[in-house]
Amino acid sequence: MKKDNPGSQDKMRRRLEHKVQTKRENSNDGKQKNNDLKRTLSTTFTVIRGLLIVFGVVLILGGTFGAAAGIGYFARLIEKTDTPNRAKMLAEINDIHGVSSLKYSNGQTISDISSDLVRVSVDSNSISQNVKNALIATEDDTFETNAGVVPKAVVRGIIGSVGGGTTSGGSTLTQQLIKQQILGDSVTFQRKASEIVYARALTKYLSKDEILTDYLNVSPFGRNNKGQNIAGVQAAAQGIFGKSAKDLTVPEAAFIAGLPQSPIVYSPYASDGSLKSKANLSYGINRQKIVLFNLYRNDYISKADYDKYVAYDISKEFLQPAAASEKSHGYLYNVVYNQAVEEIYNYLVKKDNVSATDLGNDSTKAAYKAQAEQDLQNKGYTVKTTINQAVYNAMQNAVANYGSVLQDGTGTVQPGNVLMDNSTGAVLxxxxxxxxxxNQFNHAFSGGRSPGSSIKPLIAYGPAIDMGLMGSATILSNYPAKYSTGQDIEHVGSKGTKMMTFTEALDVSYNIPAFWTYQAVLKKDQGAKPYMTKMGYNISNYSIESLPLGGGVDPTVVQHTNGYATMANGGKYVPYYIIQSITDDQGNVIYQHSNPTPVQVYSEATSTIMESMLQGAIKAQKTSKFYSDLQSLNPTLASNVAWAGKTGTTDNYTDVWLMLSTPTVTLGGWAGHDDNSAMTSNAGYINNASYMANLVNAINAADPTVFGSGKQFKDPSTDPNVTKSTVLESTGEKPGKVNGKDITGKTVTSFWATKAGAPTTTYKFAIGGSDANYVDAWSSILPSMTASDTSSATTGSSSGSSSKSSSSTSSSSSN
Incomplete structure (x- = not known):
């Protein structure tokens, strides 16, 4: 209740103080109640009447046509805005969003999303009148008598907007409640027009005390002493002063009533729950003093009480910081949560039409990121993932039961695995x-590691086949070779042997053949860059000589799995994803994944040939016992599924990889130490092979259809996209003449991705190798070829050889 007015001198002093305070606060207009007018006229009539008056003034004063048109346009918007349905409106006003949740692909719950928002709703009797008085005095001093809007304030805001300013300003508590709970805060004429009509309607549907109570229950009040966001006056009272809202004193109520204008700035606590510095605390304390003055100015407290309260140090009442209880989550929760924040961020940016220029501002981007996270935590969103519940649980059980086989006494060996649908990119x-x-580090999605030789099919052999540089029976040089620095190119201690088939080079994963193949690729058009860039690999320098051995590229497991899925998917790249959809608590779709048009990275013929070769590599078991281990565990699974893949091992056995593809899915696997220290020589060939076999068996037990049992990759011998060439086994090229001599012998079929197929045999028939290497090679192929024959032949052209690059070297030898 208001007190009786003091004497005239006291009134004059108050008016002077009010002018000073108004200048400092730059907010409330002079007090004019307009009670009779607002109680007898509808909001629409009142606002339009005010607009017409201003419209006339603008014309008289020579205002612009644009201003007049803008005001008239706004008036028409108000007239055309329908009054909202009472039941629907009250439901939205009283709607406090439910808990957001994460779901498996089958709709089952992974977890509710933890929120740092503490919200407590109470009835009107549980809220101190001190808070209500403070809020009304500061935010809307005509609240008790207005009809939901103050026409003069609305007109002022519209003129400001037409003149290049903003439509904000002058909002009553009722309008603020409408904006928070129903319309949002987009700055448009239509939203403002709706806000006015809605606010007028709400004053008819609810009493003033009900509106005030709703406002106090839904509004944000900054942070509590645990660093948690708080909403509602009860949570604010408990989290800042340690008491109920009904027990707040006038100074405490004034502090809390001042918070909604800028909750985070005025809050006494930082995000970690610590008290802010004295300088930063001053913002909230100064705001409290403004509220106290408004209480005095509006006759809620006496001058004596005002002087007493404004001199009191409210910071003495703040609770000391405390630790919030933390709920532990797992790898899945965090991956999905982070991706959901990203998708909601994209949604908000698009919804608000934020320009690329604005997003270049770090503060703008940070604000939208924070808003996205807050929305995810507090708006009752449902995030549906691509994760197959049965498969995921089986994978967790497998690592719990068989992760021990990775341990070799060199420290804790961590695994990282991803199972991905080849055709959609969905992470299963x-x-x-x-x-x-x-260990909370996610080894599947975070932190890139060198892929070792597992990169060879993607960056060297795949592009070479695609460019028509080689076929399935091509011969490659494994003669000793050096980097441009003079360093030997080794393979598990071996410095090289002789010429060999592509099959042998791939099965054993020799490094020198991959080196020479990549050098040939580098000389063709743009080299491997278009291939790797399309699949999202980040490689800064494509001239690194050891790149085909894993030097200079560090993919995450999920990215590398996506690369292998591309090769298995007919050469078509589809980016991986883990979220299918995000909906709000009203069922509105915030995000829906739509499969993008696949990007053709490798030709279908290249995919067919490469997968055929990789199937042979798995069964050859030269670098991994995976296939025999799987045969022991589940012979049917081993024989009924077309397994294709490649291993990778970096220097000193720092990283071991096994990439497995079937016609339906790709399973990527990495193991190693977080500190990049060495493992034993059994880490990949034995340990990771056994672990991966058990993992595959567990996945199959959970979902027998996932690996595509009974399905096959395309057969290069029947694929119409593949060119079949009859070539000499010794040269990998078609029979022909070299230096006048017929080159004949055993022939085999070589599969090529280009229409021309294999070339005719030339003296330098292989990929890579020096002149001396060819002299030696021909001595085995055609002993009758004389030294003079080979000498003259070395001056001829080569179909596939390449010289060493002078580029920089990054050492990485691998299997």
Whole structure:
């Protein structure tokens, strides 16, 4: 209740103080109630009447046509805005969003999303009148008598907007409640027009006390002493002063009533729950003093009380910082949560038409990121993922039961695995590490590692086949070779042997053949860059000589799995994803994944040939016992599924990889130490092979259809896209003449991705190798070829050889 007015001198002093305070606060207009007018006229009539008056003034004063048109346009918007349905409107006003949740692909719950928002709703009797008085005095001093809007304030805002300013300003508490709960805060004439009509309607549907109580229950009030966001006056009272809202004193109520204008700035606590510095605390304390003055100015407190309260140090009442209880989550929760924040961020930016220029501003981007996270936590969103519940759980059980086979006494060996649908890029399951409780780093999605030789099919052999530089029976040089620095190119201690078939080079994963193949690729058009760039690999320098051995490229497991899925998917790249959809608590779709048009990275013929070669590599078991281990565990699974893949091992056995593809899915696997220290020589060939075989068996037990049992990759011998060439086994090229001599012998079929197929045999028939290497090679192929024959032949052209690059070297030898 208001007190009786003091004497005239006291009134004059107050008016002077009010002028000073108004200048400092730059907010409330002079107090004019307009009670009779607002109680007898509808909001629409009142606002339009005010607009017409201003319209006339603008014309008289020579205002612009644009201003007049803008005001008239706004008036028409108000007239055309329908009054909202009472039941629907009240439901929205009283709607406090439910808990957001994450779902598996089958709709089952992964987890509710933890929120740092503490919200407590209370009835009117549980809220101190001190808070209500403080809020009304500061935010809307005509609240008790207005009809939901103050026409003069609305007109002022519209003129400001027409003149290049903003439509904000002059909002009553009722309008603020409408904006928070129904319309949002987009700055448009239509939203403002709706806000006015809605606010007028709400004053008819609810009492003033009900509107005020709703406002106090839904509004944000900054942070509590645990660093948690708080909403509602009860949470604010408990989190800042340690008491109920009904027990707040006038100084405490004034502090809380001042928070909604800028909750985070005025809050006494930082995001970690610590008290802010004295300088930063001053913002909220100064705001409290403004509220106290408004209480005095509006006759809610006496001058004596005002002087007493404004001199009191409210910071003495702030609770001391405390720790918030933390709920532990796992790898899956965090991956999905982070991706959901990204998708909601994109949604908000698009919804608000934020320009690329604005997003270049770090503060703008940070604000939208924070808003996205807040929305995810607090708006009752449902995030549906691509994760197959049965498969994911089986993978977690497998790492718990068989992760021990990776341990070799060199320290904790961590795994990272991703199972991906080849045709859609959907992540069906993954393993982030041995145990989230002891190591939270996600080895499947975070932190790139050198892929070792597992990169060879993607960056060297795949492009070479695609460019028509080689076929399935091409011969490659494995004679000793050096980098341009003079360093030997080695393979597990071996410095080289002789010429060999592509099959042998791939099965054993020799490094020198991959080196020479990549050098040939580098000389063709743009080299491997278009291939790797299309698949999202980040490679800064394509001239690194050891790049085909894993030097200079560090993919994550999920990215590398996506690369292998591309090769298995007919050469078509589809980016991986883990979120299918995000909907709000009203069922509105915030995000819906739509499969993009696949990008053809490798030709279908290249895919067919490469997958055929990789199937042979798995069964050859030269670098991994995976296939025999799987045969022991589940012979049917081993024989009924077309397994294709490649291993990779970096120097000193720092990283071991096994990439497996079937016609339907790709399973990527990495293992190693977080500190990049060495493992034993059994890490890949034995340990990771056994672990991966058990993982595959567990996945199959959970979903027998996932690996595509009974399905086959395309057969290069029947694929119409593949060219079949009859070539000499010794040269990998068609029979022909070299230096006048017929070159004949055993022939085989070589599969090529280009229409021309294999070339005719030339003296330098292989990929790579020196002149001396060819002299030696021909001595085995055609002993009758004399030294003079070979001498003259070395001056001829080569179909596939390449010289060493002078580019920089990054050492990485691998299997």
């Amino acid at each position: 399951g993954f393993v982030g590490g041995l145990d989230y409780s002891t």
